[in-house]
Amino acid sequence: MKQTGYLDMELLRFTTAGSVDDGKSTLIGRLLYDSKSIFEDQLEDIEICSRRRGNDEVNLALLTDGLRSEREQGITIDVAYRYFATPKRKFIIADTPGHVQYTRNMVTGASTADLAIILIDARNGILEQTIRHSYIAALLGIPRVVACVNKMDLVDFAENTFEEIKNNYQRVAERLEIKQVTFLPISAKLGDNVVTASANMNWYKGPTLMEILENTPLDREVDTNTRLPVQHVIRPISDQFHDFRGYAGRLSGGILRKGDPVTIFPSGLRSTITAISRHEQQLDKAFTPESITVQLADDIDVSRGDLIAGDGDAPLVEREVTLMICWFNERPAVTGNRYIVMQATRETVAILKTIHHVVNINTLEPETGQDTLRVNDIARVTIKTAKPLVFDPYAKNRVTGSLILVDPDTFETVGGGMILSR
Template identity: 50%
Template sequence: MTATLTRLPAADTLRVATSGSVDDGKSTLIGRLLYDTKAILADQLAAVARDTSRRGGEGLDLALLTDGLTAEREQGITIDVAYRYFATPRRRFILADTPGHEQYTRNMVTGASQADLAILLVDARHGVVAQTRRHAALVSLLRIPHVTLAVNKMDLVGFDRAVFERVRDEFAALTHSLGFEGVTTIPVSALEGDMVVDRGTRMGWYTGPTLLELLETASTARAALGPFRYPVQLVSRSRYGERADSRGYFGRVENGAVAVGDRVCVWPSGVTAQVAQIVTLDGTLETAGAGRSISLILDRQLDVARGDLITHAGDAPYVTDAFGARLAWLSATPLDPRRTYLVKHGTAVTKARIAAIEDRLDIHTLHPVPGETPLAANDIGRVRIKAARALPLDRYADVRATGSFLLIDEATLATVAAGLIEDLPRG
């Protein structure tokens, strides 16, 4: 068996994050997707077969295709975020198999932060559990556009429609309280393959899409819409064409699009210029959209540095040093309001402090608990932040890339929290 190689436009890539409680079958589900779409090389299959036999099993343990760490294989759980890539004739996929254990919730945040679609798995026998609620809260917090509930292990409940509908309704009540716009629920058997790639014959009562059908048709257009946002990564003199002595501002278009002739503004300084050229390794472009790495050349020399943000002149971000945010605390060391942290926003890094802790999310009731109790590992809470200098910001609900940031320990440089900007001053 050989991997399927498909030539598709680079923009047509769906980023998928899977999450669920321990033993819900995330790794097996991804393994099934890869196996049934013939995205596994022969030598990989041979290695999985050997490992399966060594563990006393028969055939292929598909979970071994994603449980890459030795510790994971020994424990039978996912610890790190395992990324897998495959393609069908319709599109490319990047799959992030994120940890299910509460101890590694921070890894789930990492894997899901750039996802276009989240697959939340539940065991049909157990339904919604505490970790399901935690992951659903994080998916809601990260505003992942598409959410799919995969009710797995239907083979262990006799492919019973009533069991599926009970779990579906239980999850619907949960997501309603979190403000989800819509959830697609699919009954699957990752172990035997029903409703993953092929429909199978044992759940004729289900008439919706298979998991792969859903993945192939989900929209990825959100980042292409909305305001143009371009964090500057590097400034260098251009060596191209008529403007060989001009400065080029290197980076990636994080949102929206830019075209030659557009009037743009550099933040936080607020100076404006016109786009003279858009340069890539493959030559010049007239326009560039979200996800494209480019060099912008402007019609005049400006004082631009790494960490600045370029936008359209008529689409200004909020430039402020004080804002409200929701934090997913990732560190084993609790938040300390007396300490100074580093805020990494786009390509900019500046010092900041936590001016106030407003509340903490009760993961069981999904209601905020007011108070100034410091956030601990895996807590989610709202805070107010005071930065050492003004930053060009957006609300996360409006622009994911410029509405999010990382909080870093100033002493160890370890990432301690992922932040989503919610409250910005009006004006």
């Protein structure tokens, strides 16, 4: 088949979190290698680097650990993005470090993922880090989890070991309210059930990891409420488009159709969509997450930060919101501190009003009585904003329900928040 036949693949973003020894790099290396996404010069590069470091085997981790300090220390510090494609799909891997001190990087990688791969060492079963990685996947609302019981070769490919871990993990998933978990036994090192079905585990009848990645349906729910956060107003000053006023944005929920009645938030003004366009192309309807430009029937005040919403559930408009937050910065957050809030395309100022509790990331128990958030803390907090936020609960919409906090002195991104329902 001509390669130009592959123009209409779907895109799946997934995340893998893991520590040094759990075989994550080996797994990614194998997915890339077996899908022919590692090139000769890259292999040559890591072969030379492995030798220079005195490694006997080619160290596949060097493929993803791109920064000098990572290679020197042999650890993953930052999120690395990797790409591969099969004839069915294109994939983006957010490869994240798994240690407690890199919780913020895991959160970053998980924020855009459609699926999470959780690696469990067959010899050790479920560890603290397994629970931590799963908690982050659940917290960030990743719709699907694939629990890979790895290193099956080191437990004689035993079915009962797999079943025991599966049962234990199911209890974790229930507790974390992870709805869709798929289990499979693999050996990333030997390739069993990664791309090709295992000859050593005839008792496993399910799909390989690659088959799961290729066939997992992407949630494109049509009943989601229509949301278009306005990014930019397009007003060409030209004879041809004299009265043109277009509202540019990326559809962040549902489907928008020409002729749809809409409400602008927070003003509450009503109007109708008269045109949807993408460049010169006029569309009858647009789908999430397409970037579009729309025109309205009425000449009303709409600007960046406003939300165009379809009929259905209205978004919430509040000046006080409660959220789960992950703190990213070495500079701690103290109750009463002031931050810049960026949420969808809105921006305002907020005060950290209350820290309800900090989650113990290993036991998942809430710990109360803290008035400070430290780096990598995950906590339930309430903020009070100067201008109202226009949002949906994060559980309903990952775009309109998320926000970041920016330090007004350094302008660094210091916190990432997921808004809870009232």
